[in-house]
Amino acid sequence: MSRKTIVAGNWKMNKTPAETSEFIKELLPEIKDSKNVLIAAVPFVDLPAALEAAKGSNLKIAAQNMHWKESGAYTGEVSGAMLKSMDVPYVILGHSERREYFADTDETVNLKAKAALSYGITPIICCGETLQQRKDGIMQSWIEGQIEGALKDITAEQVAGLIIAYEPIWAIGTGETATSEQAEEVCGIIRKKVAALYDDATAEAVHIQYGGSVKPSNSNEIFSMPNIDGGLIGGASLKVADFAALAAYEC
Numbered sequence: 001m002s003r004k005t006i007v008a009g010n011w012k013m014n015k016t017p018a019e020t021s022e023f024i025k026e027l028l029p030e031i032k033d034s035k036n037v038l039i040a041a042v043p044f045v046d047l048p049a050a051l052e053a054a055k056g057s058n059l060k061i062a063a064q065n066m067h068w069k070e071s072g073a074y075t076g077e078v079s080g081a082m083l084k085s086m087d088v089p090y091v092i093l094g095h096s097e098r099r100e101y102f103a104d105t106d107e108t109v110n111l112k113a114k115a116a117l118s119y120g121i122t123p124i125i126c127c128g129e130t131l132q133q134r135k136d137g138i139m140q141s142w143i144e145g146q147i148e149g150a151l152k153d154i155t156a157e158q159v160a161g162l163i164i165a166y167e168p169i170w171a172i173g174t175g176e177t178a179t180s181e182q183a184e185e186v187c188g189i190i191r192k193k194v195a196a197l198y199d200d201a202t203a204e205a206v207h208i209q210y211g212g213s214v215k216p217s218n219s220n221e222i223f224s225m226p227n228i229d230g231g232l233i234g235g236a237s238l239k240v241a242d243f244a245a246l247a248a249y250e251c
């Protein structure tokens, strides 16, 4: 299996540009021997500082959102063209916090994903169910629907190169992690759905991460599951020691 482990920090709305530079300078020596793909997703205003601090290192930088239009009257938004002009290689799309507070939907996530791919930016597409959906027994159909919606009209070749992050909403920032079996089950469901929508080779190639209260004490067990290719990490990625410990994972 040729998939790599991808350890991505999602800083959410945290850190100023100065704090970003300082953090990355401290982090780089701690992660230099990591065998994994390492990403820090930072607020828009921190992108220049992050790109500069990480230049030439094994830390890649991501944005946390983008608009699907190239430019126009969309106050407060940032386009893929703008991210591309800065050589931002990754963008998180459809995080549950954006779906909950900023009206992201499967349709807009799909528009954003297609736009990102057109600029050569790799999307990290998030999906995940609420606790109520899980209790109601509709987790699988919900996740499958999110995947189908987000990937609409995206080619097999493009899907093979992108990242899907499974983030159960009940495990985000709550300290409650899905068990490695629960996370593996849903990442397997996602991979099967990709196989059904495309083919086995595409499903084998796509990277699927787990996110939700991942920390150094539980990451080994989660990252070693066969269908899980690393993590999308919030809180723990804000601490140098924790980010470095997560980055040190070896399969």
Ligand code: 13P
Pocket (backbone or CB within 6 Å): 010, 095, 167, 171, 172, 173, 174, 175, 211, 212, 213, 214, 232, 233, 234, 235, 236
């Ligand atoms: P926590 O790791 O803080 O639970 O956040 C997960 C997340 O939302 C990453 O995108």
